[in-house]
Amino acid sequence: MPQTHNVLFRALADPTRRALFERLCRDGDQTVAALTAQAKVSQPAVSKHLGVLKQAGLVRHRHEGRQTHYSAQPGALAPLIDWTSQMAGFWESRFDDLEDLLKRMDQ
Template structure:
């Protein structure tokens, strides 16, 4: 885990609400808390707690604009997840190719 991150990125993306927040932030440059809260059947405090976890994992940055807090996605930590998934994608592709070869050999 990166030294500037307080929380593991895998832990942060494990929750469906946080994954949805990431998706919403990926679809816009920046969103204020009240707009994000409007997308969920929970209160502002609950959404803020999820955003704090994403922020601790380095996935979200925030800034104050007057009395409003705006959030934006920092996708860099997701590279770690992408690399992990890519390794297993290759692993399963190779195993499926081997299985296919074995099945073809049995048919002959």
Template structure:
């Protein structure tokens, strides 16, 4: 299940518009689709589709108020991705050391 969550998060955040929506919600707090559409450079239906993808990935929460939906970032949704990076970060120092040694040998 963890691998599926990481794949879903990577796929979801690979889209620049979705990343921008998530970042905006993270910085500005709860916003409606109408507010998010202003300055997004895409149509309201497109923003709604991006929000749906972010919601499926667990990166946003929706709160209904009558006919209006309010969205907010759910940073805890990044946990599987952060865990994945933490796991692989243990290999990076060794790889950098190997690269540095190789570059020195090339000189």
């Protein structure tokens, strides 16, 4: 599971990659050519980025004739959401502990 976090965070750490994912979330299914047209990098670069996103489970692809369509899998963001709420949870629980402590000291 920490491995999952690693792959996810690293995949999203690159701005070009995040832009690709955002576009797929926003506009849905896209061919590599369409994605390349908007991206500020070459087609091979786009393909490589899509490969990284695929490894992280953030996108899926299907072949249609000679073109490949990619689509976002936002469900793959779940571990990221879990992690952030866990961090916030730790924080709050420590805060609660402090409150408990103060309450007890008050008695």
